[in-house]
Amino acid sequence: MEDVLNNCIENNALAQEREEEEATNEIEAKEQHIISDSEVIAITKPDQNIVGTLMGYTAETVEELLGFYEKHASAVGFSIRKGNTRFKVGTRIVLEKTYLCSAAGVTNNGKNKKKKVQTVVPVVPKKERKPRQVPITRTRCRACLRVKMNSEGRYEVVNHVIMHNMI
Secondary structure, eight states, X not given: OHHHHHHHXXXXXXXXXHHHHHHHHHHHHHHHHOOOHHHHXXXXXXXXXXXXXXXXXXXXXXXXXXXXXXXXXXXXXXXXXXXXXXXXXXXXXXXXXXXXXXXXXXXXXXXXXXXXXXXXOOOOOOOOOOOOOOOOOOOOOOOXXXXXXXXXXXXXXXXXXXXXXXX
């Protein structure tokens, strides 16, 4: 009878040890998923360098600076489009590239469009169409980034206008 009682006590002790071990493993697994406060701050706060001016940044390719400017635009809250590109004479090597805010410039409202030469054609009644309603997306925004190849063959940000007129 004592042997049975000792076996029960040993089994209970082993079961308790297993439960404690499982609880410890579960806690360790949860601790691995906890992010430290510094990591949370780094994720939620935008990088100050991305939000500020990008003057003086250099990169090996124009595409690297484009990616960086896209991150900047996303952090500030606007979209960009490609502007002018200057190439080295006789090659396709980019010397200078401009990226603009997507609201830069003005829309062509039809008054400035070149008019076609009209030929005399008999007038046939046509269905009158309602003109398409297109929202005005160009607001003469001056924000831009100008990248130029320096003497070392790297691309450098030489002009960065931060001010927007629509944000």
